[in-house]
Amino acid sequence: xxxxxxxxxxxxxxxxxxxxxxxxxxxxxxxxxxxxxxxxxxxxxxxxxxxxxxxxxxxxxxxxxxxxxxxxxxxxxxxxxxxxxxxxxxxxxxxxxxxxxxxxxxxxxxxxxxxxxxxxxxxxxxxxxxxxxxxxxxxxxxxxxxx
Amino acid sequence: xxxxxxxxxxxxxxxxxxxxxxxxxxxxxxxxxxxxxxxxxxxxxxxxxxxxxxxxxxxxxxxxxxxxxxxxxxxxxxxxxxxxxxxxxxxxxxxxxxxxxxxxxxxxxxxxxxxxxxxxxxxxxxxxxxxxxxxxxxxxxxxxxxxxxxxxxxxxxxxxxxxxxxxxxxxxxxxxxxxxxxxxxxxxxxxxxxxxxxxxxxxxxxxxxxxxxxxxxxxxxxxxxxxxxxxxxxxxxxxxxxxxxxxxxxxxxxxxxxxxxxxxxxxxxxxxxxxxxxxxxxxxxxxxxxxxxxxxxxxxxxxxxxxxxxxxxxxxxxxxxxxxxxxxxxxxxxxxxxxxxxxxxxxxxxxxxxxxxxxxxxxxxxxxxxxxxxxxxxxxxxxxxxxxxxxxxxxxxxxxxxxxxxxxxxx
Ligand SMILES: Cc1ncc(COP(=O)(O)O)c(C=O)c1O
Numbered sequence: 442x443x444x445x446x447x448x449x450x451x452x453x454x455x456x457x458x459x460x461x462x463x464x465x466x467x468x469x470x471x472x473x474x475x476x477x478x479x480x481x482x483x484x485x486x487x488x489x490x491x492x493x494x495x496x497x498x499x500x501x502x503x504x505x506x507x508x509x510x511x512x513x514x515x516x517x518x519x520x521x522x523x524x525x526x527x528x529x530x531x532x533x534x535x536x537x538x539x540x541x542x543x544x545x546x547x548x549x550x551x552x553x554x555x556x557x558x559x560x561x562x563x564x565x566x567x568x569x570x571x572x573x574x575x576x577x578x579x580x581x582x583x584x585x586x587x588x
Numbered sequence: 589x590x591x592x593x594x595x596x597x598x599x600x601x602x603x604x605x606x607x608x609x610x611x612x613x614x615x616x617x618x619x620x621x622x623x624x625x626x627x628x629x630x631x632x633x634x635x636x637x638x639x640x641x642x643x644x645x646x647x648x649x650x651x652x653x654x655x656x657x658x659x660x661x662x663x664x665x666x667x668x669x670x671x672x673x674x675x676x677x678x679x680x681x682x683x684x685x686x687x688x689x690x691x692x693x694x695x696x697x698x699x700x701x702x703x704x705x706x707x708x709x710x711x712x713x714x715x716x717x718x719x720x721x722x723x724x725x726x727x728x729x730x731x732x733x734x735x736x737x738x739x740x741x742x743x744x745x746x747x748x749x750x751x752x753x754x755x756x757x758x759x760x761x762x763x764x765x766x767x768x769x770x771x772x773x774x775x776x777x778x779x780x781x782x783x784x785x786x787x788x789x790x791x792x793x794x795x796x797x798x799x800x801x802x803x804x805x806x807x808x809x810x811x812x813x814x815x816x817x818x819x820x821x822x823x824x825x826x827x828x829x830x831x832x833x834x835x836x837x838x839x840x841x842x843x844x845x846x847x848x849x850x851x852x853x854x855x856x857x858x859x860x861x862x863x864x865x866x867x868x869x870x871x872x873x874x875x876x877x878x879x880x881x882x883x884x885x886x887x888x889x890x891x892x893x894x895x896x897x898x899x900x901x902x903x904x905x906x907x908x909x910x911x912x913x914x915x916x917x918x919x920x921x922x923x924x925x926x927x928x929x930x931x932x933x934x935x936x937x938x939x940x941x942x943x944x945x946x947x948x949x950x951x952x953x954x955x956x957x958x959x960x961x962x963x964x965x966x967x968x969x970x971x972x973x974x975x976x977x978x979x980x981x982x983x984x985x986x987x988x989x990x991x992x993x994x995x996x997x998x999x
Contacts, residue, residue, distance in 0.1 A: 448942050450942070451938075451939055451942055451993060452993065454938070455935070455939075455993040455994065460994065460995070463930075464930065485950070486934055486949070486950050486965070487950055487951050487955075487964050487965050488934075489964075509964050510932065510934075510964070511932035511933075511934040511935050512931075512932055512935050513934075513935070568938060570938070571934070571938060574934070
């Protein structure tokens, strides 16, 4: 049996912070007074997210999500919800762009402190089939804001 | 067990490396790799025989037609079809089932009737029946499965009490590996006055299929899951049923005479083969059948059962791994569906891919089944004649690595 140590790219992908968000998602649940609600799924792999925002005067006051899926999509959702609180809608959309740039392998974005803990997901860019997992909550956010 | 090293030499793609490792291809329920003999048959067809079939008045076209019809006869013999004209070439299982639903179904199912499917059916043996029932105002009845992943025969019996018009089920489940008692289910369906539609996508590549012994009415299969080309497949049916059915697609080849406002139709199977068919697909599929027959389907089935049994034994030794489907050896094919603790199947697939191991992760086009198993997805390893026990070891070893990354076993 092959017992060589796991590949460093894999260890980076499944680092503790990501598994922690996967296993203990922050802001999981629903909002009583949501102003924006969106459900998105990835029909290919079945990852799902229901995202709710309470926006007041263009500022995101509260965010909750319910999701099912892989560690990458669920950790990305959990980290995203932490980051969005008290951001303006244009700021939130700008963050979505930064996240997307990081997924395309943009190293500047991967160092951008405004992405907070999401920078832990920079390694996903090395796994092209998983990029859509990390972007699922962000696509839900963009849909929610633009709809 | 089969001589895997020798067989693998017939499959050019299997010599490739994946992520710097030898390729371990364990996604055969999705599609299989192709032996050189199939690739050669396709190239030879285009190099020596290509012309449009059933219409040319020259020798080349006659040879192309003969190659196409010879492929039909080969496939008919392979599944012991009632007659070659009972074999309609389609793009695969999905199109074959849609043909039955769209033609037989629309002609025979009326408001208030029922159609029976099972909770382990692939979406392609479910959605066409949903569409039919919605259009006709008929009821779709889904038969439950048992804890160990078999069709619940008691519930099957209850579903038949409504005297359905059509009963559809898979011979082998792509998500669980269950080999269903297709002959017995057909007998029961007939006793209730229904026709039996068998999804043979996963049985034809692996079992010795005899549609006359099953006595089913319609049998659907896909070439690409049995070493043949993508886009090849067939509906195998009782000729008298096909004869009585209205056409499915309209166009060239399926007609007899065409007037301004109506047409008469060609005889079967041509009535159901509108347009230029996939001749290279048929020729490639025939070459695949010749290859499979040389090895022998009993031996292939035994080989896969041994691999599945070894995989189940190795996987269940890993703490936290759950294997789905029946535990018996005889009523299960070479498909092993599993989960590992809270590691999502997509994460498992990504980790295995780094070791060059290809498995499927997801709902396997069987979302109603996933709901009943209380999972969103499973990981699935599926074996074929060119897989060996060393690949089962590689699978188990890579899973332990996945466990280490997620903190299940010490790294
Ligand atoms: C049981 C079963 N039915 C139907 C299908 C559909 O086959 P195809 O995509 O070749 O039409 C598949 C393959 O995915 C299958 O496994």
